[in-house]
Amino acid sequence: MEEKRFAVLIDADNVSSKYIKNILDEISNYGIATYKRIYGDWTSKNAAGWKEVLLENSISPIQQYSYTTGKNATDSAMIIDAMDILYSNSVEGFCIVSSDSDFTKLAVRLRESGMIVIGMGEEKTPKPFSVACNIFKYLDILSEVEEQDTIENSAVKSKEDKEKDENNKLEIKAKEAKTMTDIKIIEESIIKIITENGNELKGMDMGELGSRLVKRYPDFDVRNYGYSKLSKFITSFNSLDLETELNNLTVRVKTNDVNLKTIENTVIKIIKENGEKGINMGELNQKLVENYPNFNVRNYGYSKFSKLINELNEVTIKSKGRNGCAKTVTLLKNVLKK
Template identity: 50%
Template sequence: MIEDRIALLIDADNVSAKYIKPIMDELSKYGNITYKRIYGDWTSPYNLSWKEVLLQNSITPIQQFSYTYGKNATDSAMIIDAMDMLYTSELEGFCLVSSDSDFTKLASRLRENGKLVIGMGEEKTPIPFRKACDIFTVLEVLLEDSTMENTEKVQAAASSAKELKHSSVDVVKNQIEEAVIKIIMENQNDNKETGLGEVGSRLLKLYPDFDVRRYGYSLLSKFLETFPKLKLKQDGTKVSVMLYEDKSRKDLLEEYILQQIKNAGKQGVSLGTLGNRIRNRFGDFKVHDYGYSQFKSYIQSFRDVKIEDDGEQNWAIYVKNMES
């Protein structure tokens, strides 16, 4: 099997030499690195740390003098080379290593031409550049992953989990859970199972900088198992991701809803009122947790319950109340 050919282009002005080994190791997962180039002013003392690293990894340094103070000539040279490669070389992908947002347009252009764009940069990398890439990896995560011993990883994961409880990463984690639930719901509507591989692929499209290692895990499956609303099912080598149903809670909820509709008599109860009552009783109620994208569809699924529209709002009515 022929591996995809990838060009590695590094902005030496915005990346430290200490990241080169993790970069090379990570990029090897995606294919064969055909071009390995790094751009910078090699007359500058700030770039001396790169010399030994470049020799060891056979990376070609491209000299770019800083012609004008405050102007980044390195960015321009790297962009020009990338465009030349796009039209003259048979490459499947590009890896742009920089913490600079100046490469956002380049990443977008390469993707428009059907190329895989892998971005790598430090935590400070601006969001626009991250989003412009198919995949974005934080270099600090790569460095930590490649240098820590297994025992240190366990300790770091435990301590970071405590630190993340009240941090912004927790919000992102909640967003990821909601995104996975939505993916499962969409597949359920089409009578399709949701494979672990599909979840990983879809998450990368939604969040190009998504990486389970940021949460202290090495496998996506282990990461997803931490979400209370999700469960994994393995059948041979196939792993599916499913919604976890709390049977006792589900039964209590359905019993409560049906009782509210019955007690409303022949007129029934408006869906707005019913929804408010449910949220007051079951604070974290979300209809998609129960396999539906709309509250109306969920209520319609109850036996002996029908929905009537009076032109202003929808009403849930217990059919047997109308017969009495």
């Protein structure tokens, strides 16, 4: 199969030269970089770091003077070149390397033209740009992971290395909390993807699941969460099972080991603890998950939580507010007196 051709366009004003290896290594996973251009004012002292790595990585520098203070002429030059390359029909994809949200519209336009758009930038990259790409990679995290691997591969770890090891892990977790798609959202999406596109008992091929996650969340990369393999990431969730079948890895949603009658008794107990006013539908769902981590209405044959509650004999759902948007679950009067 012929590899896809990519145009790699780098914004020297917003990306450090220390990431050059990460940039080129990552793009090689998707195809061949036929264009490698970097844009900046090479008369500026800020560009000195890049000058040392351009020749050895065969990157063409594009001179762009700063015509006016406060205006970024580099962005305009990159956008113009990107459109010229697009109309030349010589590539199948673009790699836009910048932490600047000004390239959001460019990413959208390239995707509309059928291009694969891979974005790369630091963790500070605004969300609109990262989600506008097909795939987005955080360069500072990739760099940290590489440094971590180097330390772990050393024969002997010094005390300082061990401390750095722990600090890196803490930093990754801190960044995850600030900017990455929340890991809980990822877990919920995995369960939803499996149940909507297959059978939770039969499961889904791990490779296909990974592809679907990237389509939903362009910034999804297991390295963002401190893992080096998707399989390790999957097994970190209590709600999921990973099994090997005919040399294929299959992800399954763990089935509930609690029958519906037990669920009903737990619902009654929760409502009684909350008083006669009942309990909000969303809060009730959350409390059931706290009691039974693998709780999933689909495992009982329902597509909606409200439908499962409606099937319980001793509770009722009441609507409140305009258009009945707010829903509260209460006990029938005879049950409340027990």
